[in-house]
Amino acid sequence: MSTVLLFAQLKLRLLAGNLRGDTQRKLGFVFTAAIAAGLAALGFLLMSLLRLAPGVISASLLTLAFASFFFGWMIGPLLAFGLDDTLDPAKLSLFPLRTGRLAVGMFTASVTGVWPLATLVVTCGALVGVASGPGGILLGVPAVLLQFALCVVASRLLTTTLSSALRTRRGRDLLAVSALALVLLAQLPNLLMNRGFSDPTAMLHQMAGLLRWTPPGLAAHAIADGGLTGLAELALLALLVVALGWLWVKALSRALVMPDSSTQAASVRRESGLVDRVLPDGPLAAVVTKELKYIRRDPRFRVGWASAIVVTLILSFSLSDPDRGGGGQWTPIVISCMGALMIALQSGNAFGIDGRSLWMNAVAFGSERDLATDLAGRHLAGVLVAAPLVTALAVATGLLTGHPAMILPATLAGWGVLGIGFGVGSVTSVILPYTVPDRMNAFTGAAPGQGGQAFASALGASAGMALLMAPFVVALLFGLFWVCAVAPFYGLLAEVLGRRLGAKLGFARMPDLLAAVSKPT
Amino acid sequence: MTDAVRTHGLVKRYGSQVAVAGVDLQVPAGSFAGLVGPNGAGKTTTLGMITALLRPDGGHAEVDGLHVWRDPVAVKARIGVLPEGLRLFERLSGRELLLYNGRLRGIPKADVEQRAGELLDVMDLTGAADKLVVDYSTGMRKKIGLAAALLHNPSVLFLDEPFEGVDPVSANTLTEVLQRFTASGSTVIFSSHVMDLVERLCDWVSVMSAGHIVAQGPLAEVRGGRSLNQAFLDLVGGTPHGREAGLSWLGARPEGPR
Numbered sequence: 001m002s003t004v005l006l007f008a009q010l011k012l013r014l015l016a017g018n019l020r021g022d023t024q025r026k027l028g029f030v031f032t033a034a035i036a037a038g039l040a041a042l043g044f045l046l047m048s049l050l051r052l053a054p055g056v057i058s059a060s061l062l063t064l065a066f067a068s069f070f071f072g073w074m075i076g077p078l079l080a081f082g083l084d085d086t087l088d089p090a091k092l093s094l095f096p097l098r099t100g101r102l103a104v105g106m107f108t109a110s111v112t113g114v115w116p117l118a119t120l121v122v123t124c125g126a127l128v129g130v131a132s133g134p135g136g137i138l139l140g141v142p143a144v145l146l147q148f149a150l151c152v153v154a155s156r157l158l159t160t161t162l163s164s165a166l167r168t169r170r171g172r173d174l175l176a177v178s179a180l181a182l183v184l185l186a187q188l189p190n191l192l193m194n195r196g197f198s199d200p201t202a203m204l205h206q207m208a209g210l211l212r213w214t215p216p217g218l219a220a221h222a223i224a225d226g227g228l229t230g231l232a233e234l235a236l237l238a239l240l241v242v243a244l245g246w247l248w249v250k251a252l253s254r255a256l257v258m259p260d261s262s263t264q265a266a267s268v269r270r271e272s273g274l275v276d277r278v279l280p281d282g283p284l285a286a287v288v289t290k291e292l293k294y295i296r297r298d299p300r301f302r303v304g305w306a307s308a309i310v311v312t313l314i315l316s317f318s319l320s321d322p323d324r325g326g327g328g329q330w331t332p333i334v335i336s337c338m339g340a341l342m343i344a345l346q347s348g349n350a351f352g353i354d355g356r357s358l359w360m361n362a363v364a365f366g367s368e369r370d371l372a373t374d375l376a377g378r379h380l381a382g383v384l385v386a387a388p389l390v391t392a393l394a395v396a397t398g399l400l401t402g403h404p405a406m407i408l409p410a411t412l413a414g415w416g417v418l419g420i421g422f423g424v425g426s427v428t429s430v431i432l433p434y435t436v437p438d439r440m441n442a443f444t445g446a447a448p449g450q451g452g453q454a455f456a457s458a459l460g461a462s463a464g465m466a467l468l469m470a471p472f473v474v475a476l477l478f479g480l481f482w483v484c485a486v487a488p489f490y491g492l493l494a495e496v497l498g499r500r501l502g503a504k505l506g507f508a509r510m511p512d513l514l515a516a517v518s519k520p521t
Numbered sequence: 522m523t524d525a526v527r528t529h530g531l532v533k534r535y536g537s538q539v540a541v542a543g544v545d546l547q548v549p550a551g552s553f554a555g556l557v558g559p560n561g562a563g564k565t566t567t568l569g570m571i572t573a574l575l576r577p578d579g580g581h582a583e584v585d586g587l588h589v590w591r592d593p594v595a596v597k598a599r600i601g602v603l604p605e606g607l608r609l610f611e612r613l614s615g616r617e618l619l620l621y622n623g624r625l626r627g628i629p630k631a632d633v634e635q636r637a638g639e640l641l642d643v644m645d646l647t648g649a650a651d652k653l654v655v656d657y658s659t660g661m662r663k664k665i666g667l668a669a670a671l672l673h674n675p676s677v678l679f680l681d682e683p684f685e686g687v688d689p690v691s692a693n694t695l696t697e698v699l700q701r702f703t704a705s706g707s708t709v710i711f712s713s714h715v716m717d718l719v720e721r722l723c724d725w726v727s728v729m730s731a732g733h734i735v736a737q738g739p740l741a742e743v744r745g746g747r748s749l750n751q752a753f754l755d756l757v758g759g760t761p762h763g764r765e766a767g768l769s770w771l772g773a774r775p776e777g778p779r
Contacts, residue, residue: 276630286624290613297612297653356608359574360669363602364625366594511576518608 007105011112028452033114040118047125055132057201059224060208062130066147066216069119073151074158103249110152120148130224139230140223146237147219153241157248215240283370287377288384295385300353300436308342309389316397332406333476333484336394336414341465343386344421348461349454350378350429352436356518362510371510372503375429379422379495390414409484416484417469419491423498424464430506432457435519450519468494525550525585525677525708526571532579533566540566542732543580548710548725550585550676553703555719556712558729559757564712565605567729568679572602584677598626601670605681607662611655615646615665618654622669633672640668645694660691667695671702678702680711684718696722716750730757 015029047065050058092102110116123144131140211217218237222230275292279285295301316335351358365371391411398407434453472490475483506513526548533541541563548554558564569575571582573589573596582589584596610618616637623633641650644664649657654665663683670678678699684692699722703709713719719726726743728736735756736743744752 281624281630283625283627285630286621290610290617290621293617294610294612354610356606357610359602359604359608360610360622361625362574363572363597363600364622366597511574514574 003101003105004108007108008112011109015113036114036118040121043118043122044125044128047122047130048128050126050129055224057204058130059220060204062126062224063208063211063217063220064204066123066126066220067211067214069123069147070151070154070214070216073119073155099249099253102252103245106156106252107152107245110156111148116148116152119151120144123148126220126223130220132224135227135230136223136225139225139234142234143219143222143230143237146234146241147216149241150215150219150237150244153244153248157244157251160248160251283373284377284380287374288381291378291381292384294353295381298353304346305343305385308339308346312339312342312393316393329403329406330476331401332394332397332403332410333413335397336390336410337417337469339393340386340390340414340417341421343382343389344418344425344465345458345461347378347382347422347425348428348457349432349434349436350375350425351433351513351517352429354517355435358514358517362514365507365510368503368507371507372499375426375499375502379426379499382422383418386418387415390418406481409481412484413472413487416472416487416489416491417465419488419493419495420465420468421461423491423494423496424461424468426495426498426502427505428457428461428464430502430509430513432460433513433516435517450516453516523550523586524548524583525552526583526710528567528571528580528582530580531567531570531577531582533563533570533575534578539732541570541577544729544732544734546571546727546734547737548708548727550708551703551706552708552725553699553723554708554710554725554727555723556710556727556729557714557716557719557753558712559714561731562729562757563732564729565681568681568710568712569604572600572604572679573597574602574604598673599676601673601675601678603663603666603670603678603680603683607659607666609654609662609666609669612653614651614653615657615661615668616641616650618665619669619672623672626673628673636672637668640671643694643698644668645691659686660688663687664691664694667698671698675707677708677710680709682713683711684713684715716748716753720744720749728753728756 047062050061053061092105097105111120127137127140127144131137208217212221215237218233222233222237224230225233275288276285279288295305312335315338319331319335319338354361361374365374391414394407394410394414398404398410432453434450434457472483472487524547526546528544528546531541531544531546532539544563544567546556546567556564556568566575570577571584571589573593576590585599587596587599589596610621613621619637619640620630620633623636624630628636641647644667646661646664646668649661654662657665663686667680667683670680680699683695687695699709699711720740724740726736726738726740726749727734728743736752740749743749747755
C-alpha cells in the first residue's frame with residue numbers, strides 16, 4: 001500500500017513539476033484536463049444511453065466500445081503520449097526495488113493521470129448502461145475494474161517490451177514510420193464503410209461476433225449477461241490480467257539489465273552529387289544537398305511526406321466518388337491542389353526539424369541574403385520532390401476521373417499552390433517557429449509547451465495560403481480554367497516575396513528563432 | 522598587444538534571474554584562454570552572446586575590434602564556434618557535415634573537400650567519416666564539432682566545455698590541434714571547470730562567478746603562487762570547512778557481529 005501511495009505521489013509531483021512557472025504549459029494542461037473531463041462525461045453519458053437500445057444491440061455496442069478502448073490503450077501511448085517519466089524503468093533501476101514492488105509502483109504510476117481516470121469513468125458508464133439486475137451490477141463492478149486493468153497492463157506490457165527497442169536509434173526510426181501504417185489501417189473501416197455495407201446493424205453484429213471471445217469482449221459479455229457464464233468469463237479475464245502482469249514483470253526485469261546497443265551502425269553511401277552537376281557551387285547547392293538527404297534520412301521528414309501523400313490519397317478517394325457528387329471536371333484540379341497544399345504545409349516550420357543544430361547556420365549567416373539562400377535551398381529541395389509527385393497526382397486523377405483534358409491545368413495549379421505554400425511558409429517559419437521533437441514518436445507536433453505555437457503556425461499558414469489562393473478559386477468557380485496557366489508564375493512570385501520577407505524578419509530575430517527551435521523535448 | 526575579444530558590461534536576464542551581470546571579458550590576441558567558473562556562473566551565456574547566438578540585454582561585445590551585433594558579416598567570418606552540448610546535424614555523416622558547413626560559408630567545394638579530408642585525418646575520424654553523426658560517441662562528436670569550427674580558418678575559436686565527457690585519447694588529439702592553432706597566432710577561448718587542464722594548456726585565465734568576472738589575467742598572475750584549483754576555490758568562495766556537522770552517519774558502520 002505504501003508503494004502505491006509513494007508512486008502515486010511521485011507521478012503527481014512530476015505532473016506538478018512540469019507545470020511550474022510556465023503559463024503556456026499550465027494552459028495546455030488545463031486544456032487537456034478539460035478535454036479529458038469532457039470526453040469522460042460524454043463517454044459516460046453515451047454508455048449509459050445504451051440502456052435505451054434493445055439488448056442485443058447494446059451488448060454488441062458495448063463489445064465494440066470495450067475493444068476500441070483496449071486497442072486505443074495499446075496504440076495511444078505509442079503515438080500520442082510517449083514514455084512519460086515514471087514509465088521508463090531504466091530510471092528506477094538503481095533503486096533497491098524488488099520487481100514485484102516495481103510492477104505495483106509502475107502500475108500505480110500509470111493509472112495516476114487524467115486519461116486513465118477518464119477511461120475508468122467511461123468504462124463505469126457500462127454499469128449504468130448495460131448491467132441487468134443485481135447479478136449484472138455485482139459482476140459489473142469487477143468486470144469494469146478488470147477491463148480497466150487489462151487496458152493498462154496490456155498497454156504497459158507493450159511499451160516495456162518495445163522500450164528497449166525504442167531506446168535505440170534504429171528502433172525509433174522504424175517505429176516512427178511504421179506508426180504511419182497504423183494510421184492507414186485506422187482509415188480502413190472508414191473506407192470500407194464508404195464502399196457498400198448498406199446494413200449497419202448487420203455489420204455491427206458481425207464485428208461484435210468477431211470480438212466476442214477477445215478479452216474486452218469477455219468483459220462486455222459478463223456485464224450484459226450477469227449470470228454464471230459471466231462469472232466464468234470474469235475468472236478467465238482475471239487470470240489473463242494476472243498473466244499479462246506477470247509477463248510485464250518479466251519484461252521489466254529484463255529491461256533493467258539490457259544494455260543499449262544503438263551505436264552499431266552502417267556507413268552511408270558517398271553521393272556522387274547530382275545536385276552539384278546542375279547547380280553552381282556555393283551555399284545554395286550545399287543547402288539543397290543537405291535538405292534532400294534529410295528528407296530521405298530523418299524519420300520526421302519521412303513521416304511528414306508520407307502522411308501528406310496518404311492524406312491526399314484518402315481525400316481523393318472520397319472526393320472522386322461519383323455517388324457523392326464527385327468526379328466532375330474540376331476534381332483533378334482540387335485533388336492536385338490539395339496534395340500540393342498538404343506537402344507545402346510542411347514548410348510552415350522550416351527550421352523546426354533542424355532544431356538545436358540550427359546554430360551551425362546561425363554562426364555562418366552574416367546577412368539577410370544568407371538566410372534567404374537557406375530558405376531558397378530548402379524550397380528547391382522541396383520542389384524537386386514535390387513537383388513530380390503533384391504531376392503524377394494530376395495525371396492519375398485526370399485519367400481515373402475521365403477528364404484527361406484537365407491534367408495540364410491541374411498540374412499547373414498544383415505547382416502554383418506549392419509556390420504559395422513555400423512563400424507563406426517562409427514567413428510563418430520565422431514568426432512562429434517551434435521545436436519538432438526528435439523522439440520515437442515522429443507524430444508529436446511540438447516540444448512540451450509549444451503546442452499553442454504549432455497550432456497558431458499551422459492556422460496562420462493555412463489562412464495565408466487560403467487568402468493568396470482566393471482569387472484563383474473565384475476565377476475557377478466561374479469556369480475560367482485558363483487562370484491555371486498563370487498559377488505557377490503567381491506561385492513563384494509568392495515564393496520570392498515570402499522568402500524575402502521571411503529572411504528580413506528572420507535575420508533580425510535569429511537568436512529568438514534559435515531559442516524557439518532549441519527547446520528541450 | 523591587441524585584444525581578440527573584449528566585452529563591455531554584457532548583461533543577460535532570464536525572467537527575474539540574472540545569468541550574466543555586467544561582464545567585461547578581455548582576451549589578448551594569440552592567447553590560449555580559459556574561461557573558468559562553477560556551474561551556473563554564466564560561462565555558456567557569455568560565450569553565446571559573444572558569438573551572436575544569444576541577444577544580450579545590455580552591453581556589447583567586440584571580436585578583433587569589430588562590433589558583434591553591428592558588423593555580423595565580418596565577425597562571423599572570423600569566429601569558429603563549438604557550443605555546449607553536442608548539437609550537430611545528426612542525419613549527415615561526418616564528412617557531409619563538414620562539406621555542408623564549409624560550402625554554406627561560400628568556400629569552393631574542391632577546397633572544402635581537401636580541408637575536410639585533412640581535418641578528418643588529423644582528428645582520427647577517417648574510419649567513421651561516412652557514418653551518421655547520430656551514431657557518434659561523445660568524443661567523436663566533439664572532434665567533428667571542432668573540425669567544423671576550424672574548417673573556415675577562423676582567427677578566434679570559442680569552445681564551450683570541449684573536453685567534457687571526452688576520453689583521454691580524443692582529448693589529447695583535441696589539445697594537439699588547438700595548440701597548433703594558437704601557435705600560428707590565432708586565439709582559443711574555452712570554458713571548463715577542469716582546473717588541471719586549464720593550468721596545463723592556458724596562458725590566460727578569466728574566472729567567472731555568479732555572472733561576474735572575479736579575476737582575469739595571465740595564468741601566473743591569477744594563480745599568485747597557489748595551484749589554480751586553490752586560487753579558484755579562494756576566488757569563488759568554496760569553503761571546505763564546517764560542513765561535517767550534518768554528516769555524522771556517513772561512513773559509520775553498525776557495531777556488533779554480522
